[in-house]
Amino acid sequence: MVAAVPGIRADPLGFLARLRGRYGDVVAFPMPRDPVVLLSSPAAARRVLVENHRAWGKRTAQYGALSAVTGTGLLTSDGEVWRERRRTAQPAFHPRGLGVVAEQSVAAAGRLRATWPAAGGVVDVDAGALQATLEVVGRTLFGGEVTDDGERLVAAVLEALEVVVGRVRTPLPAWLPTPARRRLRRAVATLDVAAADVVARRRARGLHEDDGDLLALLLRAVDAGDLAPEGLRDELVTTVIAGHETVASALTWTLHLLAEEQGAQARVAEELDAVLGGADEDGGRAPAWADLRSLVRTRAAVEESLRLFPPAWVVSRRALVDDVVDGVALPAGTTVIISPWLLHRRPELFPDPEVFRPERFEGEGLGREARGAYTPFGAGPRLCIGRDFALVETTLVLAELLRGASVHPVPGERVRVDALVTMRPRDGLRLRLAPRRRAGAGVSAPA
Ligand code: HEM
Secondary structure (H helix, E strand, O other): OEOOOOOOOOOHHHHHHHHHHHHOOEEEEOOOOOOEEEEOOHHHHHHHHHHOHHHEEOOOHHHHHHHHHHOOOOOOOOHHHHHHHHHHHHHHHOHHHHHHHHHHHHHHHHHHHHHOOOOOEEEEHHHHHHHHHHHHHHHHOOOOOOOHHHHHHHHHHHHHHHHHHHHHHOOOOOOOOOHHHHHHHHHHHHHHHHHHHHHHHHHHHOOOOOOOOHHHHHHHHHHOOOOOHHHHHHHHHHHHHHHOHHHHHHHHHHHHHHHHOHHHHHHHHHHHHHHHOOOOOOOOOOOOHHHHHHOHHHHHHHHHHHHHOOOOOOEEEEEOOOEEEOOEEEOOOOEEEEOHHHHOOOOOOOOOOOOOOHHHHOOOOOOHHHHHHOOOOOOHHHOOOOHHHHHHHHHHHHHHHHOOEEEEEOOOOOOOEEEOOOEEEOOOOEEEEEEOOOOOOOOOOOO
């Protein structure tokens, strides 16, 4: 089916939903050159991402634009380069490292909590989440505190991404010098310097034999001649893009949904009290790695939020050879767009799809088919390398934040979604905090 539905720029999510609603699970966009097709069935996503993944690469407009910033990093590369990079980075994401992720996540959340007004008040939870997740990336993957270098690196990455998003929306011939392109070149130059500074600082501190963080692994690969210095820069930038804003978005959207659904928040609070012993003003003790298996409701709230607001709301692939997907022949060169945001809203798999109901992920959890469609971290060999990292981090940050405070919507505040590189709240997200406990008293309402 060939589609002609206006509105992609103004409202990309609504645009995708309208396309699927009007034309079905396989929809071709009227494009002048190679075909672009939106695939919306779980079977089609599975075919491309898992079963026949070798037939599909990442040379798409989406990843091409990102690679203007990341170079050939793990997220955007293909084939042998990708395999080699994944092998190098994988040990940094091994489950034995998750204890450190847990520790750093709780510490970062504790620092954020300390900035929250003890008597309650309005805070921008998105700004707080961005700061906390940056600290966790810095301390776990780059093996040290995020100093000015790290902050500059993130600022430069965000600046470059902003230009790139504009470019995906209005593709211009590559030779045309535009203000946007000049801005991108400047941002990338700043980013190169900031990445080099992060590396130099780490080198100056010295590499120890048992350092197993991502930066240490990459530096050793450079020293062994297995990775070019540009590759090291590309992976640093990729990690910032893939592992910082995504996790912050997941946290922010979870807090937003819990604020909207006080019943769900009360269930999480009950769990936190039971696990962390929180009858005092502080909401008990800080959570730790060992508590994760008991924080079932807290993690389910994160998973349900990733269903409704998957930060990576679209992924794309390009056919390297001809393939048949959902009974439709797609020639080599076809770009397919797969949207977790759409997959997660199929009513036959997720009844009342717009309702925030963390219980879906508790007990037995999702059924087999719904599990196949649930793809906030992608699927197949290109599954997010940071999936477990992100789930540990978000669950523990949330537990640490909510053990002592409850969150509530700010009256009159409109929450708007920007679906750009990731799905983000436009202009931050303000919530009203209330201290959850007053020695022996019950859950308190916002002032
Ligand atoms: C809630 C947080 C996160 C979400 C929603 C998310 C989502 C995703 C998705 C959907 C993909 C697959 C893209 C595709 O198939 O085209 C992906 C890949 C990737 N993610 Fe994540 N991610 C998250 C956190 C992280 C973290 C914490 C890191 C690292 C610190 C990370 C690093 C990566 C990398 C390097 C890839 C590329 C993997 C490969 O192709 O081998 N992500 N992520």
